Structure formats: structure tokens, C-alpha cells
Amino acid sequence: MGATFDLWKLIKTVLFYTAVVFIVVVSVFPFYYAILTSFKQGTDIFRISYWPTSFSLENYQAVFSQGSFPRNLLNSVFVASVTVILALFLAVTAAFALSRVRFRGRGFLLMVILAVSMFPQIAVLSGLFELIRALGIYNTPWALIFSYTIFTLPFTVWVLTTFMRDLPIEIEEAAIVDGATPWVIITRVFMPLMWPALVTTGLLAFIGAWNEFLFALTFTSSNDTRTVPVAIALLSGGSQYEVPWGIIMAASVIVTVPLVILVLIFQRKIVSGLTAGGVKG
């Protein structure tokens, strides 16, 4: 009896760890393979291998020397950073109002904000296109900063509202008794307490803006103004049939590695940020 029980337990353990290994391999392998490919040289790329066989930086040199990839990288950094800073700036005060002050229509307003953040962006594309051309910012980074507000702002407001709601009410009341106005409460009491939340929210919004494709594809038209996702999508070789896989993989690794590192550093905070508002029993 004891022996069969142990066997069953062993099978369960083996199955469990098989599942664990499977999850890890499936998650990591595509990225691993992209890195592997990016270090291959010339026709080596077309020889399938599961383990590193050669090491060459040729593709990386190509990415930075050919075309406008460095410029695209700068564009992406600039657009994502400015978008996030603007969104956070507007969202912090709005989140205070939504989480700390009771007024009629607050619940409705929160639903509208959530709805906008989940908006199908294509639904506003033609209207935005007209507006962006009218503002004279078509094919500039400002067009992207402007349009990205549609998803970064509601997102940051929503997440910061849920974070701010969890700050202890007595601290705010102590500040009120001390004579603090709402503005002082936000800037001198809440903000210092919320910086982890601000970093998390900012990071998530940054990733969103960094990865955005539809607006970037539509509102920029020249190599110099594109962001990296568009640049990678449109990377092409000498002829239509010659896809420069090595260069594409090198570019992919370059734009992904910083994100992966950031995400791994902040992983706990990111999980809490993702679940904020979503999961609350």
C-alpha cells in the first residue's frame, strides 16, 4: 500500500515539474531563438540550430549603420517618455479627485475612463488623422504623443485611482487638520507615499507607448520620424523576396532587452499594477 502511494506521488511530482519546465521553455524559447539568430552570420542563418554555433556582431553593426534605426530608437524613447510624463501629470490630480472626493457621477466617470482605455483605437483613427493634420503635427513625434494620450491617460488615471484609494484615510485627515489644501495633500503627503505606484504605472504606460503600432504606422510617414515597432515591421532587404532576418532579429533584441530587464526588475510591482482595479474580489 505504502509503495503504490509513493509511486503515485512520484508520478504527480514528475508531471508537475514537466509542466513547470514546459511553461518555462515555451515562454523563453522564442526570445532565446531570436537572440541565437541575431548572432548568426550570413548564410548561417538558414541553417537551423538549437544551440549557439557561431558568434558574430555583424547584424548588430548593420542595424546601427544602415537605415535610420538609431533615430527610430531615439524617437521611441522620446515619444514614450513624454507621453508617460504628461499622462502621469494629469492623472495624479485626477486620481485624487476620483479616489478621495465624493461627488455625484463619480462612478459613471470612472466607467467612462475605463471604457476609453479599452477603446478600439481604429474607431477614432479617421477623426484623429484629420485633427493631427489640422494641428500641423502630422509626421512629427508630437502626433504620436498626442494620440497616445488616448490610452495612457485613462490607464494611468484608473490605476492611480485604485492605488490612491488604498492610502490610509487618517493620514489625509491629519493633513487636513494641519491645514493642508488638496494640492498640498497631493504634492507633499500622497506623492512621496505613492512613488512606487507612480513608477509602476509609469512603467506600464511606457511599455504601452513603446509597443504601440497602429498610430505610429498611420501618423508618421518618413524613416526619420518612425518609432521602432514600425521600423522593424517595415524593415526589408534588397529585394522583396529577401527578408533580412538576421537584422530584424538583432533590432528585435535591441528593443526588447531593455524592456525585459525593466520588467524583471519591477516584476512584483508590475503584477500589482496589472491587477490593480481589475481584481478586487
Add this chain to the structure above:
Amino acid sequence: MASIELRNIRKAFGVVEVIKGVDLTVRKGEFMVFVGPSGCGKSTLLRLISGLEDITSGEMLFDGKVVNSLAPSKRGIAMVFQSYALYPHMTVYENMAFGLTLEKGHDKEEIRQRVEKAADMLQIRQYLDRLPKQLSGGQRQRVAIGRAITRDPKVFLFDEPLSNLDAALRVATRIEIAKLHESMDNVTMVYVTHDQVEAMTLADRICVLRDGLVEQVGTPMELYETPNSVFVAGFIGSPKMNFISGDKAKPFNAETVGIRGEHINIVPSGGTWSGTVIHTENLGADSYVYLEMGTEEPVVVRLEGANSYRSGDTVHISPMDGKVHRFDGAGKPIL
């Protein structure tokens, strides 16, 4: 220094009325304690005085001026919260100075002096550069009190400030607060607690609240000696007052007779009542004997020193002269 007057104050949250018409005057320099069971509205009443909560109807006066709609910071109050509510990211010094830095007209030197004076009073000067999380619970509570002192308020509000402390610290901090009141005799203090011992030891006067209404206001001894309802009689004093009703109360011409454990004599024979010992507790300086005698709860007799009664003993008891509280069917005293 300020007197506080409440005139028919009411407060409703949605459709639930929590304060149902309170009239009360807190005199200048007085230490007033609000006491009552949880849900009686004592904290709400304090928050109405602080201005953190809006009054639904009625009038609130500070020194004869209506302050119904005045912001908390303009009422000259300071508040000590149950959870201390210190700003976690500020040092003790910054915590205490925060209110003054927001007010106009205080230069740095003056703020420093005031903070240091308050810190000296509470012996927390050596912690001024620390963050709240580096302090113990008792130290945090001192900082919270220090922050209130620094503001130099006319009215000091305490919202169950000792309930987060352990028993030993609670006694020590209670004595601190009593000393503080003595040294700041021109400051009016309002203190909320559910612990009648805190109320008895700290208060100049106690306001007993029940279901959003004032049950009785008076000095601790007034409440102890002449409670004006069964509720107050049962709430004030430890051990709890014994209530004897029905036939056993008849000889006293009352529906219910209340008698405190310390006002009962054990007599060798005869006596007013008799009962069976079910439990005894020896506390050293005094001891309690619990008697089963057909009342709802056992009757407690408090004796000086230790006693040697055993469970099962039959005991005869008599109330001391003039210490019997007689109540009518509505729970009101018969005078």
C-alpha cells in the same frame, strides 16, 4: 482656550442618523471624555467638532461663534488619531513642523523652537531625526501628541489614542496625557474612548453616549455615585454594578436595584439576600466573590484583601447604607 457648545447637533450618513440631537457644553480648559459602547456615535461627534465631518443640522459654537462650516484648520484644533496617522515619509521633526510650515507667518527659527519645546515636553527630542517606522508604538503616539502640541491648539481632540497600545504602555501613556492636561490647563481637551477606566481616570467631566444621544454628563464621581440610568450605572465602574430585579428588589420599592460590588457586606447570617458562591478571584489587594442568586448575571462582591470562600458555600449579604441605587421600570433612578 475655547469653550465648545453643541446645540441640537444631528448627523446622518445617507439615511442612517448617527447623531440624533446632541446638546452639550464643553467648558474652557476642561478635559471632557466621550464614552460609550461601539456604534454610539462618540467618534462621529468628535469628528463633527473637528470639522472633518459635516454637521447635518444644529449649531456648533466655539467661544460663542458658530463654526459649523469652518474648515478644521481654522478652528484652532489639533487631533490625535487612533492609528497615529503620522506622515510615514517625514521625520519626526517634519511631522511636527508640517502644520506650522503650511501656516503663514512662522519663520524657521520659531518653528524650530516650538517643535523642540513640544519634543522636550514629551521627551522625544532624541528622535527628531528619525522616521516614524523607526519608532515603537508608544513613541509614535508621543510624536502624534507632539505634533498636536506644536500647533498650539485651543482644543485638543483625541480619538481613542491608546487603543493600539499594549496594556502596560496604555497605563503609562494615560498618565502622560493626564500630566499633559495639567501642564496645559488652558487647553480644552475632548477625548473619545470606549474604556470607562480611561474615562474615569482622565476626565474632568464624562459624557456618556448611547445610540447617538447623550445619556448623562457629569464628573466621574457624579456618574459613579448618581448615575441617571441603568445604562450609565452599568457602564461606569469596575467590576460592573450588580442589578437585582423582581421580588428581590421589592423591599426597596423599586423595579431594579443596583449595587456595586464594593458596597456589599457579607454578613454571618440573615442579611438582605443570600446566594451560593460559584467562583472566586483573588487579585491580591482585593478579591471578587461571584454569587448565584437567581439574577440574570451572578452578583459580584468585592472584598478587601484575599478571601477564603469556596464554590458551593452559601453566603448572606447586605448592601451598605445609602449605596443602593433604585431604578424604575424605564431604567431611570428613583430619587
Add this chain to the structure above:
Amino acid sequence: MATDVMAEPVVQTGVKIKSELMQQRVRAAQLFLLPMLLALAVVAGWPLLRSIYFSFTDASLNNIDGAEWIGFGNYLRVQTLDSGAVRYRGLLVDPAWWNAVWNTLRFAVLSVSLEAVLGMLVALVLNAEFRGRGIVRAAILIPWAIPTIVSAKMWSWMLNDQFGILNDLGMRLGLLSQKVAWTATAETAMTAVLIVDIWKTTPFMALLILAGLQMVPKDIYEAAEIDGVHPVKQFFKITLPLVRPALMVAIIFRLLDALRIFDLIYVLTPNSSATKTMSVLARENLFDFDKFAYGSAMSTLLFLIIALLTILYIWLGKVRFDGGDR
């Protein structure tokens, strides 16, 4: 609720009193909300209205300003041919559009339900205590962190018909008899898209579900264990009902995301009508085919369809968002 600073009195037994504090807070709230609301009105509200307006005009890419109102023509119009036959034209009878609608719905339902099941499995694994749990959690964040465009490119390389590693792996393991042109063949294009999408977004699902799982008190399971409840029954009777709210919210977020999918399909299977979704088709009409008004009609219809589905889902599923009331 009872200790809320700003609880507003409803029962009024006397004069209504609005305190200075409350007035100050409400004024501040209005002031704080104004910039955000203005920004949202400009970047979302106005463009949405204009897009809907364009769908009723004859606007073209080079003649947006001169667009003229033509009513419902883009949606449905009746054309009488010279021969006298009556033909219906417009979006509502456009087979390409309905094909895109079908593709979108098929994609959304398949991807989200598979992600929910897989996400639940991954979450259950991560909820168990074992050595190296941290590494697994870090590993599953990688697909989530990779930009969609990059994952599309990575996978199209792996799915490459000639040099793709997946064909190679499938042949070696005997799962495939010959190399498959995953992204180019109509039959497999949707599968390819689903594989990539599931790979990329299952982690998100798993993490949301995991957060829900971790809120289930451990002693419930201990009690069930003592009562001898079978683990499978435990899952369906205890775990599932308790994580249901989290799961429902996770599903709706994913569903809305899936219904608007654009980038993955645009890069992975361009020009394949088997995977062309509403968003892809609408953008194509707007900017590649110079049918600006027609594309606007598509985006308007897409908006309506998604709004309708969302309301239906929230209503049927009784989803409760944490509405933000303290």
C-alpha cells in the same frame, strides 16, 4: 462608508450645511478633473464623433475638408442598373466586411477561451509552492514584455516555411509530414495567429488569475482536505467560484483587446483574407485604398459591435468592476 470624509447628508432635518472643507474639496476635485477630461475629449471624444461623421460623407484621403454629407450611402444604398436590376451596395452587404467580422469574432473567442484555460493552468502551477517559482514567474513575464511587433517577427521567423525551426522540430518529432507554410496558407494562417497571440497574452491572464487565487484563504483548502473533498471537485466547487470575479474581469479586458487586434495580424499574415480582422480591413480602406469614408463607416460599425458585445458581456456575466466607491 460611515467614516468617509465627504459623505453627503441625505436626511436633512434642518438647514443644509455645506462646510468650507467640503466646498474646498469639491472645487479642487473639479479643477483636478478638468484637464484630464479636456484631454480625453480632445483625443478621444472629438475624433470619435468626427469618424462617425465621416462615415456619412463622401470624404476621401485628399479631400477630407470638402467632405459632403451623403447619409447612409456608405452603409447601404440601392443601385438600379441600366438593365433595370436592383443591386444593394455598401458596407452592410459587403462580403469582405462580414468576412472580417467573422474572422475577428472567431479569433477573439478562440484566443480568449484558450488563454483563459491555459492561463488558469499556469496560474494553478504558480500558486503551488515549489522551488524556483520565482524563476517561472519571471519567465512567463518575458512574452508579455516583448512588443507585439517583435513577437510577430520572431514567430514569423520561427514559422518560416523553409527555414523555420518549428517545421524542423515538427518533422523531427514526427508531428509533421512535410513543411508547412504556416502564415501563407489560408487553412493555417489563423492557427499561426492564434499560436502567437496565446503565447504572448496567456501570461497576462495567468497573472490576473493568480492574483485572484492568492486571495483565496488557504484554510478553505485545508478544511476541504480534512473533509476529503476530491481535488478536482475542490477546483470546481471552491477555486473556480472564488476566482470567478477575477477571471471575468480578466476575460473582458482580453476580449476587448482581441476584438481590436491589428498589429499582430498586420505583420504576421499580411494580405491573408483568412485572418483579416475588422481593424485591419478598416485601416486598409482608410489609408491604402483611399476609401476614407468607407473605412470610417467600418470603424464606426466596429465601434458599435464592440460596444454592444461589451454591454452584453457585462450584463450576462454580471461582471462587477471595482467601481471605486470607498
